[in-house]
Structure formats: C-alpha cells, structure tokens
Amino acid sequence: MMQEVLSGYELVFIIDLVLSLAAGFIIGTERESRGKDAGISTHSLVITGAMLFTFLSMRVDPSSQSRIAAQVVTGIGFLGAGLILKEGSTVRNLTTAASIWFAGAVGMAFGFGYHIIGIIATIVSAVIPRMAHYSRKRPGSTNDKD
Template structure:
C-alpha cells in the first residue's frame, strides 16, 4: 500500500508547523518592541535551521554536526549584521541574540527534539520579561 505521506514527511510537517509557531511567538515579541527582525525573520531563521538540520539527518545521519556548525556560523553572520554601535551605545544586541537563539530552536525541531524546541520557545517568550538592572548606576 502506497501512502502519500511517509514517516519523514509527517515529521517534517509537524516540525514545520512547530517552527512557524515558534517564529511567530518570538518574532511578535520583537515586533511589539519596534525591532526590525520580527515575525518573518524569526520564522525564516527557525524554519530554515529546521530544514537544514532535518534534511542533513535524513540524507546523511553520520555528518549532521557539519551542517549544524554551518548553521550556527551563518546565523551568527546574520546577527552580526543587526548590531549597531554608535559611540558607547550598542543597539540590536538582544535582537541579534534572539536570531541566534531562534536557530538553535530550529535545530532542535530539525533533530525531532520537539519538547526541547517548545521549552526553548517558552523561555524565549519569558526572557524579555526579566527586569533590567541599571548598569549605569551600580548602586541599584
């Protein structure tokens, strides 16, 4: 009996849905703060990392670490392009970090570690809610 969707396709579909949902959750928080990298960017990064990871694990399960290393460096390059330094002020550092973190979430989904990806997405939604400590006034 031939089926249209095999186990790989079902896993890919589930991972795709989870990746898009995670990108929406993280990206909507960044957009709500007026940042350039929002829903689309985070969805692309998470989904792209998931696809590269998933495909590498299906095509050549013995060499997934090579693809993973390239994902990390490629996303680091994207994040570096977001960071702006004006005098002593640094802008978009948190957005760059969220892009890098999003890649890790995509890789978790790509390796079918769905619970880790979901927990990391929840953490990403909670991290921006942590109160900031005034770094310019060490007495606080």
C-alpha cells in the same frame, strides 16, 4: 494515496514545520511588540530554515549529522552580526541579534526531533526579554536600549 504521500519523513517534516512556524510567530511577536525590525517573518524564516537544514542533514548524511548543523550556527551568527549597530558608546540590537541566534537553536532542536525542548526554549526566548533588568549606570556610559 494520501498515506503514500505522507509516509515517514514527510509527516515528521510537517510536524517540525508547524512547530517552527509557531515558534517563529511567538518569538517574532515579542520582538515586534518592542518595535524591533527582526520580527515575525525574520524569526519564522530563521527557525524554519535552521529546522530544514538540520532535518535534511540527518537524512542526507546520517553519519555526519553535525556537519551541516554546525554551518547553520555560523551562518546565523553572521546574520545576527549584521543587526548589531554601534553608535558612539552605545551598542544597539544586541538582544535582537541574540534572539536570532537563539531562534536558530530552536529550529535545530525541532530539526533533530527534540520537540519539547524546542517548545520550552521558545517560551524561554519570549520571556527573557520581558524580565526586569538591573541597570547601574557607570560614569560616562549610556544604557543599551535594545
């Protein structure tokens, strides 16, 4: 009975789902540790949603797999744009918006079945914001503290 329920696509979907949730947790934890609004829940939903759209686009219309995936990129870009705030000469949440966009790419990697690439990208996404930044103040400008 269980073998009939978890045959083919369902088992692959469960693996993709677990990887997506783990990636969302890892990336989201990094963002929450820096006090950002887009944390574990947001990143988990973006990655899992991107994975699901990509996963379904491969099964529903195999001859045009990139059609739905392309819309995922646009939609997540729109979501990220809503996070960016300009306050005077300072731009805030740019890194968080980029993190959301990158999270969508991680989800798409899982949805297309590129699990190792998705795992590596997750690690990279958690490490990049922790890298030392070179900052040189220009006269009349302020640093972006994202």
